[in-house]
Amino acid sequence: xxxxxxxxxxxxxxxxxxxxxxxxxxxxxxxxxxxxxxxxxxxxxxxxxxxxxxxxxxxxxxxxxxxxxxxxxxxxxxxxxxxxxxxxxxxxxxxxxxxxxxxxxxxxxxxxx
Amino acid sequence: xxxxxxxxxxxxxxxxxxxxxxxxxxxxxxxxxxxxxxxxxxxxxxxxxxxxxxxxxxxxxxxxxxxxxxxxxxxxxxxxxxxxxxxxxxxxxxxxxxxxxxxxxxxxxxxxx
Numbered sequence: 066x067x068x069x070x071x072x073x074x075x076x077x078x079x080x081x082x083x084x085x086x087x088x089x090x091x092x093x094x095x096x097x098x099x100x101x102x103x104x105x106x107x108x109x110x111x112x113x114x115x116x117x118x119x120x121x122x123x124x125x126x127x128x129x130x131x132x133x134x135x136x137x138x139x140x141x142x143x144x145x146x147x148x149x150x151x152x153x154x155x156x157x158x159x160x161x162x163x164x165x166x167x168x169x170x171x172x173x174x175x176x177x178x
Numbered sequence: 179x180x181x182x183x184x185x186x187x188x189x190x191x192x193x194x195x196x197x198x199x200x201x202x203x204x205x206x207x208x209x210x211x212x213x214x215x216x217x218x219x220x221x222x223x224x225x226x227x228x229x230x231x232x233x234x235x236x237x238x239x240x241x242x243x244x245x246x247x248x249x250x251x252x253x254x255x256x257x258x259x260x261x262x263x264x265x266x267x268x269x270x271x272x273x274x275x276x277x278x279x280x281x282x283x284x285x286x287x288x289x290x291x
């Protein structure tokens with residue numbers, strides 16, 4: 066069964082304190098791995114798509130990386146406005162269920178000044 | 179403005195009273211999907227549609243119906259709502275269904291008493 070596990074569930078960082086969020090997955094044939102950011106009371110907002118092991122994507126203070134079993138979202142020198150829940154999702158290669166997306170439960174990040 | 183809209187945004191109803199949550203996108207996207215988000219369980223896919231007249235079940239389709247008669251609209255129907263369908267619902271769309279990011283609506287908070 067396809068599964069996505071995110072850790073930690075919650076993370077508190079002081080402004081400027083870099084860290085990483087983890088997303089481990091078990092899926093038979095990865096089509097794509099997605100990172101989203103979700104602010105309270107709002108819909109998720111797309112951040113990155115990763116397709117193959119070794120791939121990296123960057124956007125401002127965020128950098129996403131992918132291995133064969135997990136992805137990391139690195140946050141460098143975070144600011145309070147980076148506080149949000151970060152969601153990871155995977156899509157599998159299987160033809161009959163290509164449209165299925167599996168989300169992890171998210172990591173709630175709080176950055177305090 | 180490119181967007182996914184959902185209506186209503188908030189709804190309180192009683193058990194057994196049929197309801198429809200509408201979802202519309204103005205980006206000419208092929209793929210649309212419905213999710214529910216519950217504390218501790220994360221986002222779970224209910225149904226998705228890869229094109230007009232094509233719909234498929236996600237992880238938690240029981241108690242829900244969908245239809246895709248037009249490209250822009252993807253309503254979620256609860257024929258006989260029950261309290262365990264109290265949740266936050268999100269509609270999403272994307273320009274394709276393979277490894278492509280989704281754009282989420284603002285969410286509909288449903289309470290079934």
